[in-house]
Amino acid sequence: MSLDNISHTGSHTKAAGLTPGADELVPSRYALRVGEIDVLVVSDGVMPIAAQVLGTNVDPAVLKAGLNDMFLPPEVVDWPLNVVVVRSGGRTILVDAGLGVEFPDFPRAGRLALRLEAAGIDLASVTDVVLTHLHMDHVGGLLGDGVKDRLRPDLRVHVAAAEAEFWESPDFSRVSMPRPIPGVLRRAAKQFLNEYHSQLRTFETEYEVAPGVVVRRTGGHTPGHSVVRLASGSDRLTFAGDLVFEVGFDHPDWHNGFEHDPEETARVRVRLLRELAANRELLVATHLSFPSVCHVAVDGDVFRCVPAVWDY
Numbered sequence: 001m002s003l004d005n006i007s008h009t010g011s012h013t014k015a016a017g018l019t020p021g022a023d024e025l026v027p028s029r030y031a032l033r034v035g036e037i038d039v040l041v042v043s044d045g046v047m048p049i050a051a052q053v054l055g056t057n058v059d060p061a062v063l064k065a066g067l068n069d070m071f072l073p074p075e076v077v078d079w080p081l082n083v084v085v086v087r088s089g090g091r092t093i094l095v096d097a098g099l100g101v102e103f104p105d106f107p108r109a110g111r112l113a114l115r116l117e118a119a120g121i122d123l124a125s126v127t128d129v130v131l132t133h134l135h136m137d138h139v140g141g142l143l144g145d146g147v148k149d150r151l152r153p154d155l156r157v158h159v160a161a162a163e164a165e166f167w168e169s170p171d172f173s174r175v176s177m178p179r180p181i182p183g184v185l186r187r188a189a190k191q192f193l194n195e196y197h198s199q200l201r202t203f204e205t206e207y208e209v210a211p212g213v214v215v216r217r218t219g220g221h222t223p224g225h226s227v228v229r230l231a232s233g234s235d236r237l238t239f240a241g242d243l244v245f246e247v248g249f250d251h252p253d254w255h256n257g258f259e260h261d262p263e264e265t266a267r268v269r270v271r272l273l274r275e276l277a278a279n280r281e282l283l284v285a286t287h288l289s290f291p292s293v294c295h296v297a298v299d300g301d302v303f304r305c306v307p308a309v310w311d312y
């Protein structure tokens, strides 16, 4: 096995009688506790995206220099995909579902199902799914590959009412995505809404899914984009979904090409980062480098992600 961080779950896995994913070089899961709440960050893998989407309102030379400062390549960056499993009050909650295996152009993503299994988490034990929004890199893991059949029939899928409504007739006039992507996003969201229609539990502004686990609509990235806020005892953690990208600490005003309302997203991003810096709670976000668990420091208009200590 080469030391390249690529999963090796081929036929030798079955031959050895191992759990799929159990013989990966790294398990790609990271556990922590927030008071009484168990949290597991799981990597769905990484997907390459054109670096230009990280700063669509920035002069290309400035973007290139900024990416270089952050040790990010100028043309194509690997976008991490973090998913979170939360256990509280007897409920097992999957927050977002990664890209899934429906999109063969991204062979290094779609690992979630394997990695949950390797972590001993049966899909049938998941009582709730919370979706920050309905972009394919967040709902794809629920589509295809027999996943729906392995989930329990009484599964509750929580999504903001504004998000479900948006995808009935989505507005792509403000985004800046490579050509084929809007169509793929439309189809994935529609497929999700069709397949999970009867399990959807929509909320207006916020909903407490389990003790100390609150999903709250922020808007911005998409009209129904939501974050998940965990609170137990004096501990706090926020899963920020797509409000914060790798470049969002140094350049919170940079627009991301996937943002359906980029100005509003930047306002929401700065407000959240300032709040997390002030109350010193932990941050996890979808597209920050795994496991992404960090505190937020602030200096004027610039933020910093300070990695948390892992104590397992």
Ligand SMILES: [Zn+2]
Pocket (backbone or CB within 6 Å): 135, 137, 138, 242, 286, 287
């Ligand atoms: Zn995303």
